[in-house]
Amino acid sequence: MNTTTTRRKFILSTAALATTSFMSSSTRAADEPLLIRCSLDTAPSHGRNKAFQDYLAKLEAQSGGRIKTKLYESGQLFKDLEVAKAMLQNQVEMACPGSWVITGIVPDADAFQLPVLYGRTADEVHKIFDNEAGKLINAKIAEKLRGQVLGPWIDLGYENWYSTKTPLTSLDSVKGLKVRNSGGPGQAWRAKFVGAIPNTTAWPSVPLSLSQGVFDTLVSTNESLVTAQLWDAGVKYAYEDHQFFAMYIPMISTTFWSKLTPDLQKLVTGIWAENIPTYRAHMAEAQTKARTTLEAHNIKFVDPSAEQLAADRKRMMPEQESLAKELKLSPDVVKLINAGFPSA
Template identity: 25%
Template sequence: MTISLFGKTFGTTMAALVVAMSVSSGAAAATTLRFAHPTPQNDLQHKLAEKFKEEVEAQSNGDLKVQIFPNGQLGNDAQMIDGARSGIIDITLSGLNNFTGMVPEAGAFELPFMFADSAAAYQALDGAPGQEVMDKLPALGLKGLAFPENGFREITNNRGPIREPADLKGLRMRVNNSITLNNMFERLGANPQQLPVAELYTALETGVVDAQDHPLGIVVSFNFNEVQKYLSITNHAYSALLMVMNQKRFDSLTPEQQQIVEKAAADATAMQRQMNGEQTEAMIKTLEDEGMKVNRDVDTAAFQQAIQPVWKTYIDQNGDEMIKSIQSVSDTEPRS
């Protein structure tokens, strides 16, 4: 990974951080929390940040302020997470997959076809399995606040509809840093290539990659429909987000302020999850209206059968304790 990921040079990122810190230090009468996230302002992740800001500032009577930095202004996901660990950034929001290098067991949540629907994912994330992940974060300098929703991942490409595993064969597929998803696409015959999301539009436009997978909200907010012809509703993996805060910064707040921050994170997450669910069909219609060809006739059973070795690889590397924990509290059926 280079320091120019997400189209940001190191100098630009540091300049933004200096500005953020100077703004924060200038507010003598209030504590300012710097909240960075990777998506554009039309994305639901930004709506979550705005809701969090509104509630924190209102409930603290202005003693706490929240300054939002959207669209990767303070760096790529890895840089923002590092910034939150070091305290340069106070709060960040990123895909759970971006934490699996530090908490490998969390990769179980992104195993293909782990969850039948969002409700099953919420049961696991808001229950004991999710808490197991949260409990590992303080040792990394982080306080876990909530698991907002990125959503079920769908596949877009420029070759044709994806209906069965063979349809992926030979596709140059952009993937994130999730080991399980990389393994899945490689297993299905695609050619996975890791790219940061900020570089993906150009990569699709220029033909560096043919295809990608993301939840619908990301497809819409990053305008991938402009450079992709086909959308297949595969629901092949559920992607959670993780909202974290610098642990020392959290500990420096009063107990009352800590409760305000935690409640605001929970309320903003509930709102964002609800909005995402309500807007799913509308997003599909928008993409269709703008010219994408959408298919839902996906042979899910064939995909589930084909990815069995991906589950085995995860278990060989990490054990099956987290999988069993997830299955014990959700409606998930075992696939391993």
């Protein structure tokens, strides 16, 4: 065997070995499950967390081992106020922030604060945001947050006023009080509209801030108060005016979404669509049960009548056009929402 033949065989065997090694490495990579890190800043007992505990478990099981999930709760990974930026930077694959915390990037997410939606029922709000208005906002989330919305948004529930020292009997009761909200200029506007002083504090910091007097009133939901046991922080009064119906927006990063095969993409959205009616029902039940719990801890509720809600909505409506401009809402989303309430 001459030198040339020996060299040729060596080159061929080396190439074959490299190809085998590459194929083996590629196969191992293909076999490795894709990891979804999901960030929530509420406690494991919260309704949103329970929904995602169920959803992620089902996703992992039905993916046949191709997807693994890790749920980070209580702000372990990111607070909701930070998760939109984390999504943009591909630091997390999945999140479900409240619409109010992404308004700095997607202004139309603050549309819930429009006066026309004040005091509306859950069904009325679902009718708006499960359809064209919601689709418009989803498209802007995909563009600006690089997030693929999983499907219909999950309810948090009715946001109301709660106070530590001042009895709340009407909107005017909060005049002059420092009011914590969860974020977004729309909530700040409502506080200022009734003569209150707005304050934005991340939810994990609320109990301590409330007990220390950083604010004396807050905008939140019955369930959220129960999960944080805010009676221990001094909450004694509630005015349940359903000032807006809060919803969380479930999303997965577009970068991660693009790694999924078409059948896995269908699975991710399909499981959510199949279960969202149950998740919403559970959230509504939790809010009803939470009120009973709050009353058992001596929190006094006042419920305005439908006539009072309509009268207060009417007070706010003259400012809707200027508010929409202040919130930088697109004319299209405002038009779609107004169309749902032609007699407003």
